[in-house]
Amino acid sequence: MDQDKEHLLQLQEIRSLMERSTKFISLSGLSGIVAGGIALAGAAVQYWYMEKEGRYMSCIKLSQDFLLFSIANFLGILILAVLSAYYFTQKKAKKNNQSLWDASSKRLLLNLATPLASGGAFCGVLYFYGLIGLLAPASLIFYGIALVNGSNYTLRDIRNLGFAEIALGFICAFNIGYGLLFWALGFGVLHIAYGIVMYYKYDRVQE
Amino acid sequence: MKNIIQNINKAFENRIRLGVMSILMVNDWVDFNTLKELLQVTDGNLASHITALEKEEYIQVRKAFIGKKPNTSFAVSKTGRKAFQEHLDALENLINSKKQ
Numbered sequence: 001m002d003q004d005k006e007h008l009l010q011l012q013e014i015r016s017l018m019e020r021s022t023k024f025i026s027l028s029g030l031s032g033i034v035a036g037g038i039a040l041a042g043a044a045v046q047y048w049y050m051e052k053e054g055r056y057m058s059c060i061k062l063s064q065d066f067l068l069f070s071i072a073n074f075l076g077i078l079i080l081a082v083l084s085a086y087y088f089t090q091k092k093a094k095k096n097n098q099s100l101w102d103a104s105s106k107r108l109l110l111n112l113a114t115p116l117a118s119g120g121a122f123c124g125v126l127y128f129y130g131l132i133g134l135l136a137p138a139s140l141i142f143y144g145i146a147l148v149n150g151s152n153y154t155l156r157d158i159r160n161l162g163f164a165e166i167a168l169g170f171i172c173a174f175n176i177g178y179g180l181l182f183w184a185l186g187f188g189v190l191h192i193a194y195g196i197v198m199y200y201k202y203d204r205v206q207e
Numbered sequence: 208m209k210n211i212i213q214n215i216n217k218a219f220e221n222r223i224r225l226g227v228m229s230i231l232m233v234n235d236w237v238d239f240n241t242l243k244e245l246l247q248v249t250d251g252n253l254a255s256h257i258t259a260l261e262k263e264e265y266i267q268v269r270k271a272f273i274g275k276k277p278n279t280s281f282a283v284s285k286t287g288r289k290a291f292q293e294h295l296d297a298l299e300n301l302i303n304s305k306k307q
Contacts, residue, residue, distance in 0.1 A: 007298050010225060017229040021245055103241060
């Protein structure tokens, strides 16, 4: 009977090592919740500004000021979200005894960054041709692809989040003018929902 | 019973050797320090088990330099992959036969 236990332990050990050596499992659910909150706040600020300028739903004619404000707002959201993700992830990595910068996290970042950078560049192209209305759907779709791609190297759940973002992106593409609303749904609400699910599934048990 | 245990490979009975093989099965080349970190063992301990696996020709060794520091990486060999797979199959069979 003791031998049985030993064999079972062997199998568990094999499985855990295979996973730990290829996947970055320290992604924190909390960072999803906070990033979602930041995105919602950013979208609210943007909405408020558009209302004030009376530009909601009109995709054409962008003044210099409006553009500068939007870019600053977007960059602010991005920086805050990345910082919060970094903070919560390194905290969890410490607890998991996994280093933040190892082969698995590098692989995850590379696989996330490739579609993301392509998406960012593509949004630049869209902007260059004045296709402002397609910016929100394009960013959602490329972000979704990045998540699906990255899911091979981290917690599997990210994959479904990616599919949801892609689907939302296409719905948004047929509802141009509601870009900000869909953007808030995709980057705000979905992140929060997923963050909560992941938090309950992985983080809470370990505490 | 005898022939079920037959395929349980003695070379993998040790926890560290088993760990090294598990990691190498799913990665291309892994260097010494990464193995050490994942398995949480000392240099000497890991080195001796790696030598054992090397002798069985289950793993390949690649020595290189990063700057002036020597850097050794390991990968699983064809023989090693086959042996490990057989070991896993044997474990599986053993557990399945117990269930019945």
